[in-house]
Every structure is written in structure tokens, then in C-alpha cells.
Amino acid sequence: MRPFDLSMPADVPAALALLQQDPKARVIAGGTTLLDLMKLDVETPAHVIDITPLARREPSLVAITTLPNGGMRLGALVGNTTLAVHPLVGTRYPMLTAAIEAGASPQVRNMATMGGNLLQRTRCYYFRDTTLACNKRTPGSGCSAIGGHTRMHAILGTSTHCIATHPSDMCVALAALEATIRVRGPAGERTIPFEEFHTRPGDHPEIENTLRPAELVIAIDLPPPRFARHSAYVKVRDRASFAFALASAAVGLDIATGKIRAARVALGGVGTKPWRAVAAERLLTGASAASATWQHAAEAAFADASPQPGNTFKATLGQRTLVRALEMAAAG
């Protein structure tokens, strides 16, 4: 690991000032992604800003609160474990609790924060090995994943420059829940709809989100719960715990008298970002809650899939995972 300077600002304005002074500085909270990548020499910051002290002056950063509209606000520094054991979150947004519990290990979840989970970087083998070409790590160097071991890679939202999967489970649930990301920067506070937070690789895989320079994630807002009765998170993986998804699906359904009034579907393990399956949602909305519907929706969700030779199975597996999640959600 390269030697680096560590700053521990006392409050958010001080942290933002540091980020403005040093745009190349990296922010650290739980460190479960950043430290790992620093040890591998993938991330080589000369300056690391620890934001965990900010919560002393701004307790909302570690708070889980109910919003006047009936939604909930999750502070950016709330620990993943804290969220996973929060009874109200579990009651109102069970798919979020399930998604967090499906991710990583208890030890990692104890350290990981909400904001850090949002900004978690890909587990693409080729990104994590500095001896191999990677457009995300070194723009323009090429993508060595394409033509390599692609079993874990994305089949949705890929480009000729990058096929790396977004690894988060939590973000899949947040995509389905239509969360809003609250960020604060030099120009003040603004919100970003979850769908617009992560970006597809396109020609610039090195850009992964729409945060502007010197902005910090402050909180994640969840809309009032609508899908608590009919929701599910299903994850398929190579081992029973501590493995990234081969395919996952977060589903929320609003069902009345056998008809689906509204549906939210997001996919993990298959997309270059937490993948909102809007086409599937459209098909589900107004349809009857029945197995033929699930299959149609699953096919629609993967209509645009473009697999690599090493992950053609993911279209089938992804569809089946979604069907399972829809079945479970409908069953309640």
C-alpha cells in the first residue's frame, strides 16, 4: 500500500473544503472497498479523508429517521448491520433488509456504510489486477475481461469498453424502492434519483456515478412504503454466503384482488449498474398475479441481454431468479 496522508475533518464543511482543495483525495468510511483496492495498488490515493468523525457534529449521518411523508431517511454513515437489524426498516422495506443480509459477511457488514455501499466498486477480476488492461482503472488501456473469464460479468448495460458488474446487493433493493440520494457539495445540498445516480460504462467506464466534484453522499431517502406486503430479494450465488451474485432480483408488487396495480423490479449480478427492469414493470402493471405473467416479465427484463461466451447462462438464470422473486413477492 502506498503511504498516504489521512485527514479527519470535524464536520461536513471541513470535509467538503478538503475535497475542494484536493480533488484527487479519496473519502473513506468503513473502508471495505477502498482499503482492499489500496492494498492491491488499484487505488493509490496520496490523501485519504476519513468521514466517520463527521457524525459527531451531524448525528443525522448515523441516524435512521422517519420522514413527514411516511418515507425514511438513512444517514450515509449508518452501518449496514445497523440497517439490517432495524425493525421499522424491516417492516416497511423488507427487501432492503433481505438484500443487505445477502451481501458480504457479518464482519464486512459491520464495517460497511450506506454511502460506501452505494459507491462500492466492481469485483471484475481484471479491474482488480493492475497487470491487466482495464478501461475503468486506466481509461483507454482496453478491456481484458472481454475474451477472458466472464462468468461473473454483466449481460445488461455493457459496452465494448467494459462489462464489469456492479457488485452491490443493497443497491438492487434501493433501485427497486426508487430511493433518492441526498448529496451535499460546495453549491449546497441536492438530490439525485437512484436511477440517475449510477451510470452505464459506455465510452467512459471510469465514470461510475453522477456525483460532482467535492460532493458527499449525506443520506438515502426512501419513499413511503408501498410494497411491504409483496416484496422479495432473491440472490443466486456459488456459495451460500460471502459470494457475489450470479443473479439477483429485488421485487415489490402492489396487488389488489389478484391484479398488479404497480410493480418495481431491479436486478443484480447481471448489470453494469443496479439494474432497474422497467420493461418488466410495464408488463406486470395491470396484469394478473399468475405464473405466465412472471415468465413474460422475466423475458422482457432480459430482452436486451448481450452475454459474453462465458456467461450465456446468465440470461436464463437471471430470468429464473426474477420469476422466483416475483413468485415469492406475490405469495407475500
Next chain:
Amino acid sequence: MRELIGSPMDRVDGRLKVTGAALYATEMPVDRVTYGALVTSSIASGRIARIDRSSIASLPGVLLVMTHENAPRLPSLTPPGGGRSSQDRALSLLQDDAVHYNGEPIGVVVADTFEHATDAAHRLEVSYAPATPALDLAVEIGRAYPAPVNPAAQGGRSGAAPHVHGDSTAALATAPVTHAARYTTPMEYHNSMEPHCAITFWTAGTNGDELMVYDTTQYVAGARATLAKRFGIGQDRVRVVSHFVGGAFGSKGAVWSHLILAAMAARQLGRPVKLSCTRRQQFGPVGGRPATIQDIALAADRDGRLTAIRHSCISTTAVMEDWVENATAPTKMLYASPAIDTKQQLVALNVGVPTYQRAPGESTGTFALESAMDELAYALRIDPVALRLTDYAEKDPETGQAWSSKALKECYRVGAERFGWSKRSMSPRSTRDGNHLVGWGMATATYPARSVPASASCTLFPAARNGVRAVLEAATHDLGTGTYTILMQIVAEVLGLDPAQVAVKIGDSNLPLNPISAGSLTAASTGPAVYEAATALRDKLINLAIADQKSPLYQATPVDVVVTNAGLSVKGNAKRSDSFAAILARKGASPIEANATWTPPPSRNRYSTHAFGAVFAEARVDADLGEVRISRVVGVYGARPLNRKTATSQLMGGIVWAIGMALTEEALLDVRSGRIVNADLAEYHVPVNADVGNIDVQIIDEPDSIVNPIGVKGLGEIGITGANAAIANAVYHATGVRVRDLPITPDKVLRGSV
């Protein structure tokens, strides 16, 4: 007298370990220690064109940059490639500019801190003149060549030599029922929790400088010998200490490059060097299990009697060195058949040198053979257990020798009963529980029961507390296996001592010579040596007492004297007893020592010695998603354990390994670059607790007076054998999908069932 041998005692080092008080190699306190980091190649084949030491020499804290340009020249080993012991492997010691695989050590950076060393190692600028590597097994298989016959390196009888008896071709052509298929297993890596690491330093000695090494090793004596040879110095100038080992599984049997490089750097720098391999460096420079491609053909009559077994294995090796995964070894001895035909071939790739990995050969081989037997059972419509009983080998098919002991029939019976096997329906895909298909599979487990010469020293000291204290010394190892505990139990039982009165000193090359702790050897070799040393000490004490007028045992007949609580007495006469403390006190309170070297008796050679077991597994497979989970395993093994608890743990650990081998473990070699791309514990999937259902291990008492005086067969490896096939067979029974290519991941299950 307390019956200690065999009793399920807690580990004597358990408290030290859970409190962190047990010092592992790189935790040993050493003054002025520096930190080394390996630099590894980023091409798979070629030469180093330029390596710019100056690019990092002035970085903060850097003390030494050692490459092939400035590394000390080591004596060359002759003859190259031949005459080496199995512990003496082809290494990368910076003696030239050649690159043989991606990830090969090409330099060492030493700095004042670990962080400075690793940072500088990352930044060292290297350019290469690359050559075309051999990486794609599918392509290179066309260049397979016969495996060299090197029984010593394989620890087996006929080693990798082709084995032919009977006419398998004729039998296969005429048999009413045959089964032939190809089974494949991937490259795997041991991934012990503690990576390979060491502290090395040189001190002034009477015959020149002396090398001291704190290592994590399965073989302190082997490491001492190899280091001495590599540096061209006498073994008396090398000492290797390894008190605790955080897992090894075969990967710490040989001396690997990092250890010698650390010692080279320490000598050059004149300061101690601590070097710990990174997790990525566990995938290549320290050995691993090679990939295998195994073709099996079975022929049987309609009753299931085998008429031919043919098994050929192609395993990968490194261009640097031939190493054979002897997967056909169990095929030669497991089932009775008039014709058995095996052969081993190699394909050389530009990869790190493969090595022993838990049950090398037997694990990969039993996966193929026991999967094939299962397939034959379905072809015959015979129950898999019944088929194995039909083909039960009453003597060793390879040698014709009688077994020293074999409780395998009892293992099948007890295993089937505990598992509930009789309730199994023969047809696959016949049991469903919600979304899950449930299947049952079984297989035979086997591993050679080897013993080799070993020695031990046992000394009784007077002690203020408890009167006496026994110290047992042997240059053996505790890999987490329980050696400290079982040796204590032997000494305590033979001398009638309380466990707290026995100290066990192991893991030091200065102690009495012992074999490598591998191949399930330790309990079955060091165990008898310790037994004999303790017995010799007891006899000395008896002789002292009966010759001593002041002893109540004076002039007693030796055979009438028995060990009591920390003392001796005449059988049936409690009044005539003498404590060890009193015996020592009358001898001027000086300690009494006895040494023993145990050698397997020649009589043993008349027998075939193997351990056996039967494994039953239940797989639950998600019918739509292909996820396989193992809900329960029953493993029944014939043995006479020294400690029922640690033996059970060993077997259980082997079964967990089998779950990993069957379902999750695979090193992914990028055939363009030669990188192992999933070289970390997040992406190389060893099983986690959630993957492991209920494991019921039973040890059936199997008396064996042939193998050694304490009747012990090693149990370190048999657990992984067969169990992998039992799982594959359970997956087939659950789903009707036969996966012959490990690991059995969800995509493979789906591919078969779509």
C-alpha cells in the same frame, strides 16, 4: 490408570490460540527486523529485458532491492531436475532472467516497514521480452507425455507407473454392461488461513554464519536440509522453528522460493528479514493442485461384478518441473477386478509448480472413480452400496497382499444405517421438497496408511508442583491438527501422569528427527516413536526402582511393575509402590531421559495398509436456480484414533474440503495472460459455514496390530476422498443431471437440466 490414548480431550493449545498467545512464525519477536515483499512477474513466459532497481531504490524506507542482477549466486544443484528429494522443488531464486509463469518471483524489496516494502514492490519497473506461453489445456493436451515414474516423490508403491493386469480391452469389448466417461477437475489452491511467511536471520557461528528461520512449515527437518543445500552450508548451521502453523494442507511441505529469497536478502542486508506472501502469491509460487482430465471405463457382468477398470489421467504440471497428480492410485487397489489398467500423463503449462494438496491423487481420483461406479450402478440398476459390496476387494488387487485391517464393510453398513439409505429410491429426480430437489449419493473413501521412521525424546524432571514433569521432544508439527494434544496423551498414559504434567516440544529442527507432517504420517509415525520413547523412559524408571534398596519395589520382577498415578507399583500390591518424584529424588534429583527411534517393522511390508471409509451425502438442489447445498453428510471410517475429538475434526475438515472441491473451488487461469484471475478469498470460493450442513462423523474401531504398535492410521486426508463423489452422486440423484466437471456450479446444473 487413566485411559488417555483415544479419549476426546480438548486441545492443549486451544487456549493459547483463542487468546492470541500462540506465536506464529512472523509474530516471533526479533530485533532489528526488516520487511520483505516479493515482486512477481506479469508475463507467463520469456525473459526480463530490464528491471530498474533505481526506480524504487530511493523510495522511503527501502533498504534492499534484490533482482537477478544483484542477487547472490547460489550453488547449483546437480543433477538439475533429477536426484532431488520430493521436498526440493524447482524454485525461482533470481539466478537468471527467465520467466516461467505469470506471478513468478522476480525480485525482493526489503524496507523498514511492511507498507514501504509493498509500496516499492508495486512500483518496481520491469520490462520483458515475452515468449509464447503454453497455457490453454485444451490446446496443449495434444502434447501430453507419460508421467515420469518417481515413486519416492509420490510416496506410493508403483507411483505414477502405468499399471496393467488382465486384459481390459477384451473385457470392455465383451462385457454386457459398460460405462465410460471423462471426468475433469480444475486447478485448486490450498489457501490456508496463514499465508506462507517467515522471519530469517543470520548470526555468527563457529563454522561461519548460521541461519535461523521462523517458518510456517510441515517439515522443519526438510526445510533445514533444503536451506543448507541451497546455501551450500552444513545442516548444523541451519535451524528451523515452527511452533504453530495456520493451516498447510500440503502446501507447506516443500521449501518454496520466498523462504530462500528471504534468507538471501537477510544475508545480503545483514539484518533479519520478515517476509509474508500476499494472498495472490498463494496462487502460484507455493504450489497447488493441478487440473486433471480423467477417462474411466468400467466393464461388469449383469450382477455388477467388475471385469475391467481402465483409468487414465492427464494432469497439468509446470514447465519448470514435472509433478504428478496420481489420480489413478486408488483405482489400483479399491475394487476387485480381473483387469485393471491405469496410466498417468502430464501436460506442461506456464504455471506455478503444482504440489501435494490434501489427498493428492486420491481426492481427484476418487471423484472420478466413485462417480463412475455410481454411473455403473444406475446402468446396472443395482444399489450403489450393493455394487461396492459385490466388487469388494478382500485383498489388495494391486499387490495381492492381505490388508493389515479393513473395516470397510462395517463402514458401509453403519453409514447406510445412520443415513437412512434403505429409504432411498433408485430413480433420480424422485424427491422434491418445495423448490428443492433432494438427492442421496454415496462413495467409498480411501487413503494409504503410511508410517515412516520417526524419533522422540522423553525426559522426566523433578518439579516443585506435581512432583515430576515430563518433557517430550520431537521435530514434528501441529498444523492445527492436534499433534500437541495427541503426543501429550501418549506420554501421559504410558507414564501414568496427569496431562498438566506433560510438556510437548515440537516444531524445531534441533529436536529429534521426524518426518514431514503430510501424507497422514504424523500420528502414525511420530505417535509410535513417542510411545516407544515414553515406554523406554518407563522401563528406565522401573529398572532404577527395582535396583534401589530404598525403593519399595526393590527386587520386584519388571513385568510385575505397573504404572500408577505418577509412579510405579507392583501389580496387586498397592503397598509396594514408589512415586516418580521419589525415584528421581534418590537419584540426586537429576532428570532421566529416554530416546527412541521407531522404524516400521519389516513384517508390515507383507501387508497392504490403507484406511477406508464410506460417505453418504444429501444434496438439496434448487430445481430452477441450480444452487446446490449439502444438507447432511454421514462419514464412517475405520480407525483407532489417538484422540477421538481431534480425529473427528480432521475427518470433518476433510469433508468440508470435499464440499469445496465438489461445489465451489476453482482457480481460473486466464489463458491469454497466464494470470490466475480469481486469486483472492472473495472470488476463489472455499466453503463457508453456511455451505456446510450437518456432518456426522463416526469412527469404527478397527484394531490393527500390523501398521504400528499403537494401531494408528493417519486420518488427515481420507476425509476429502470419496466425499466429493458422494456429493456429485447426490446431485445426480436429486436432479438427473450428471456433472463430471468440477466444481458443480449452478450454471452447470442448469445446463444439464434445461
